[in-house]
Amino acid sequence: MLKDQEILNRAKEILNTEKEGLEEIIKNLDNSFVKAVRLILNTKGRVVVTGVGKSGLIGRKISATLSSTGTPSFFLHPVEALHGDLGMVIPDDVVLAISYSGNTLEVCEIVAILKKRNIKIIGLTGNLESNLAKLSDIVINSKIPKEACPFNLAPTTSTTAALALGDALAICLFELKGLGSEDFRRNHPGGSLGERLKVKVKEIMLKDDKIPVVQEGTFLKDAIIEIDRKKLGCVLIVNNYGNLSGIITDGDLRRILLKFQKIDDLKVEEVMTQNPKIIEENRLASEALELMEKHLITVLPVVNFDNKLVGILHLHDILGKGTFKFTV
Numbered sequence: 365m366l367k368d369q370e371i372l373n374r375a376k377e378i379l380n381t382e383k384e385g386l387e388e389i390i391k392n393l394d395n396s397f398v399k400a401v402r403l404i405l406n407t408k409g410r411v412v413v414t415g416v417g418k419s420g421l422i423g424r425k426i427s428a429t430l431s432s433t434g435t436p437s438f439f440l441h442p443v444e445a446l447h448g449d450l451g452m453v454i455p456d457d458v459v460l461a462i463s464y465s466g467n468t469l470e471v472c473e474i475v476a477i478l479k480k481r482n483i484k485i486i487g488l489t490g491n492l493e494s495n496l497a498k499l500s501d502i503v504i505n506s507k508i509p510k511e512a513c514p515f516n517l518a519p520t521t522s523t524t525a526a527l528a529l530g531d532a533l534a535i536c537l538f539e540l541k542g543l544g545s546e547d548f549r550r551n552h553p554g555g556s557l558g559e560r561l562k563v564k565v566k567e568i569m570l571k572d573d574k575i576p577v578v579q580e581g582t583f584l585k586d587a588i589i590e591i592d593r594k595k596l597g598c599v600l601i602v603n604n605y606g607n608l609s610g611i612i613t614d615g616d617l618r619r620i621l622l623k624f625q626k627i628d629d630l631k632v633e634e635v636m637t638q639n640p641k642i643i644e645e646n647r648l649a650s651e652a653l654e655l656m657e658k659h660l661i662t663v664l665p666v667v668n669f670d671n672k673l674v675g676i677l678h679l680h681d682i683l684g685k686g687t688f689k690f691t692v
Contacts, residue, residue: 378512378520385508385521386528392505397529400486400502401536404435407484409456411437414445416470418519419462419526426460426530433538442470450474453483460486460533464506464522466494475499488526504529561650561682565643568682569666569675570596577602577673580609584620584630587612596678600665601632606672608665610636642667645674649682656682 366374404411411430415423423439430437440449453459459478463471466489475485479499487500490507497503506529512520576594578587580603591599591614598613612620612632620627620635642665643652652664656679666675 381510381512382521382524385510385525388508389506389525389529392507394505396502396504397532400504401533401540403484403486403502404458404533404537405540407456407458409436409454409458411435411460412440412453412457413437413460413462414440414442414471414474415462416442416468418523419464419468419471422523422526422530423460423462425527426462426534429531429534430537433534434541434543435534435537440474442468442474445474446470450477453478453481455482458484458486460488460530461496461500462488462526463494463496464490464519464526466491466496468496472496472499488529490522490525561648561653563649564645565647565649565652565666565677566645566675568649569645569677570681571666571675575673575676576600578632579604580631580633582632584612584627584632584635587632588617591617596663596676598663599632600673600676601636602673608640608642608667608671608673609633610638611640611665612636613663640665643677644669649677652677653679653682 411427413423413427413430414420420439420441427437427439438452440452445453459475461471461475466472466487472495475487475496476499479485485500485502487496487503488506489496489503490505491497492503492505492507506522506525508521508525510516511518511522574594576590576596576599578590578599578601580601582601587599587601591597591612598611600611601609603609610633612635616635616637620630624630624635641655641659641661643655645666645668656662656664662679664677665673666677668674
C-alpha cells in the first residue's frame with residue numbers, strides 16, 4: 365500500500381504531466397487560433413460544439429463558457445444529430461468539433477454532412493493528419509506529449525488541453541467584443557446575491573410593456589385591470605410628459621374600497637399615493653435593496669436622469685430565487 369507521501373508525490377507527477385501538456389499547447393499555438401477567433405467573432409449565428417465521450421463532456425463545458433461570456437452557443441451530440449438534431453444548425457452557425465484522435469466516426473460523419481451545407485468547421489484535434497483535420501476549415505492543434513494515465517490511454521492531459529483552449533477562445537471573444545463585468549452578471553441572474561447586488565438597476569429592471577403603468581385621467585377600474593394584467597401588485601401613474609406622478613398598490617386598493625362606496629367614477633390621480641419612493645436607473649441594485657428594506661416595500665419605480673419613468677424593479681428581480689427578510 366502506498367504511503368501518504370507517495371500518494372502526494374504521484375499526484376504531483378500527474379499534475380506536472382498535465383502542466384507539460386499545456387506548455388506544449390502554448391508552444392504550438394499559431395495563427396489558426398486567431399483565424400478561429402475571428403471566424404466566430406464575425407459569425408451571425410451560434411457556435412455549435414460537438415464531440416462524444418470525454419470530448420463531449422469537455423464540449424458541453426466549452427459551450428457553456430462561450431454562452432456565459434457573450435458568445436451564443438449550444439452543444440450538439442453527434443448521435444442525436446444523426447437522428448434529427450442536425451436541423452438545429454442554421455447556415456450562419458459555426459461548428460467547433462472536438463476529437464483528440466480526429467477520427468471519431470460519429471463526429472466526422474456529422475462534420476462531413478455539415479460541410480456539404482457550407483457550414484464553417486473548426487476542428488480541435490491532436491492529429492493534424494486526421495479525417496477531422498481534413499474536413500475542417502480551421503484546425504486548432506491540441507496535441508500533447510502524453511496522457512497522465514500510466515498506460516497513456518485514459519483522456520486526461522488531452523481533455524485538460526481541450527478545455528483550456530476552449531477557455532482561451534471564450535475569453536478572447538469576450539474581450540474582443542468589448543464586454544465587461546456587467547455583461548457577465550447579466551448572463552448570471554441566478555448567481556450569488558453578492559454578485560447580483562453589484563449590478564446596476566437598469567440591468568435587472570422590468571421595462572417597456574412589462575411596466576404596469578397608466579396615465580393621469582385613467583379611471584381606477586381600468587388601472588385595476590392593468591394591475592391584474594402585469595401581476596406586480598401595483599400600477600404606476602405618469603403625466604403627459606412621462607414623469608411619474610404616483611402609485612397605487614394592492615394595499616391602496618383595499619383602503620380605497622373601504623373608503624369609497626362607489627369607484628366607477630374615480631380617477632387614478634384622486635386616490636394614488638403621490639411622490640412614491642423611486643430609484644435612478646444607474647444606481648446599484650444594492651442601493652435599491654437598501655431602500656426597499658428601509659421602507660418595507662417590494663417594488664420601486666425606476667427613472668432616468670430626466671426623471672422620466674423607464675422601468676420598475678421588484679424585490680424578486682434582485683434576489684432571484686433566494687429569500688429575504690426585512691430587518692427592522
